[in-house]
Amino acid sequence: MFRHILVPIDPNDEAIWRAALEGAGRMCMAFGAKLSLVAVVPDVSTPLLAQYFPADHEDKLRQRALQTMKEKALPLLPATIKPSLVVIDGTIWRQILETGRKLGCDLIMLGSHQPEFADFLLGSNAEKIVSHAHCSVMVIRSEGETARG
Secondary structure: OOOEEEEEOOOOOHHHHHHHHHHHHHHHHHHOOEEEEEEEEOOOOOHHHHOOOOOOHHHHHHHHHHHHHHHHHHHHOOOOOOOEEEEEEOOHHHHHHHHHHHHOOOEEEEEEOOOOHHHHHHOOHHHHHHHHOOOEEEEEEOOOOOOOO
8 A cells, every 4th residue: 555654753752753653664564665764953054043053053963863763763663674764954844745755755654742822823744744745644643642622
């Protein structure tokens, strides 16, 4: 059914992506699909923002993201699954969609938190991904989350 699955990894919030990654691992086993993990480092290179961060800030964020994928994400997958690991800079939702397009993914599995007030005003990354995706998207709520009614 699916040939290539993309799972976004947020190095700052394992609770959001853990269930999505485990589900993607099971789907890869069932369908023989490839798996790619992507972490997006927010771009702070604009002159206004850059002055507040050390020169190597983005490099450290990229290293941390890759380390998180290797040390926390990979152990959750069956040993037979060898995902590609992608770390990219930019706007989170846009880069996830662009990466999925470039890699030819036909499913994006992502975790999401319970919406907060700011999400209703600005929209969440998950909402933007679902709205603009070129492929199927499966949103997995963080463990213990339930929809508010």
